[in-house]
Amino acid sequence: MIRFGVIGVDHRHIYHLIDGLLQAGAQCAGYLASASDAKVLEGVRSRFPQLRGVEDAAVLLEDPSIDLIVTAAIPSQRAGIAVQAMRHGKDVLADKPGVTDRAQLQQVQAAVRETGRRFAICFSERMIVPCVATARRLIAQGAIGDVVQTLGMGPHRLNAAIRPDWFFDISTYGGILVDIASHQIDQFLVLTGSSDAEIVHAAVGHVGHAGHATPPSFQDFGEVALRSRTNAARGYVRVDWFTPEGLPTWGDGRLFITGTEGSIELRKYLDIEGRSGTDHLFLCDRQGTRHIDCRDEPITFFQELVADVRDRTETALSHEHVFKVCSLALDADERARQGAAR
Structure with missing residues (x-):
């Protein structure tokens, strides 16, 4: 064991x-x-x-x-x-x-x-989210052809009153692109079948929150544009700390995947005015449009990781992938800081 x-x-x-x-x-x-x-x-x-x-x-x-x-x-x-x-x-x-x-x-x-x-x-927004697992399966089955672009949005609720001090210190949390956008960079590489990519644009900002004295160094908005080095795919990422109090979950995480023969939209955590529950997938292909409830899609990451530890394999994820996501997130952070300094 x-x-x-x-x-x-x-x-x-x-x-x-x-x-x-x-x-x-x-x-x-x-x-x-x-x-x-x-x-x-x-x-x-x-x-x-x-x-x-x-x-x-x-x-x-x-x-x-x-x-x-x-x-x-x-x-x-x-x-x-x-x-x-x-x-x-x-x-x-x-x-x-x-x-x-x-x-x-x-x-x-x-x-x-x-x-x-x-x-x-x-990278929990992929690894423990059933609708992303369903999307991966559909893409592997050719449901939308070749993936052309991903658009990932990761809004979060600030909850400033209950956050520890390190949360607002860029030297400890690393910046919004390193922290949150690593999720969307991971998804871009996996869903487009890319082993490498380049950052073509990155920006961060401090807009501030009414009633919350967040320091100017706290990045509450960030965006990244990526281009695959191994195929023709491109990606866009938007992350922020502006989820309103009225939303019944911490963020309306969404992912749009455009393929040559169809598209997939994921509403990971809620359908704001429609169906109840989490893990909504909307597929559009040659046959039409349909909603798929993905809540019963198996999550295998932890089982695969345990097997990797036992068997010395790389099934759950490879070192190459882990280090590439980290490197790209750091690339994006560095590019954003350089842009802010100009």
Whole structure:
């Protein structure tokens, strides 16, 4: 049985990382019972009362029975935790972003080469969203021909009053394109079948929120345009922190996929004036248009990752893909900053 330990419970994404691994049959050996956000730590305790909290990360790092370290620490700390874990003989699963600057990416890449351990990032807006899995299956079946373009939108609710201080510090969260847009960059590469791409435009901004004193360095809007280096596909990404309070979920995540013979629209988290529930897919092809409820589409990421740890394979995702997404997100961030400086 694969055993995992948790170091870094600073972001709520840790809930689905732990739950996904448990559902996949892995066993949790414990979690480091400290966090920058006490509410998240309490959430782990209440959701997983059967799990053991430990006071020292060394307890988990030095346990030879642990195969995998999982982290949703403060984003700028995730790479350091990953490198330390790999040097202790553990594989790593990190929440996105796994790195927040170029030096961290190089350190993680070097640790992978030196240790032979695996480093994976959960890009949750693809990996745990059933309608994206359905879209991948339909594209593989030729439902819309060759993918020409993806348009991904990742709006989020700010919830400023409950955010920890690091959330607003660009040195710790890494910038909106590194943080949020990594999801859409991942989806662009996967859905277009691209192994490489280039950033042709990137911009970020601080618009500000009425009633919330967010610092000027906090990026609440970002956009990216991509071009595949391996086929003719292009992509556009828009991310922001402007989800209104009236929306009944944290963001109206949407993805449009244009193909040579049809199109797919995903409404991941809600259909704002229509059908109830999540995971709505709208397909338009030569036969007409139709809605597909994707909530029963199997999610296989965690099962595949557990098998990868056990069998030393790269089924869930490859290092090449992980590092390419990270590099492109950093490229976009650097291009946006250069544009802002002109």
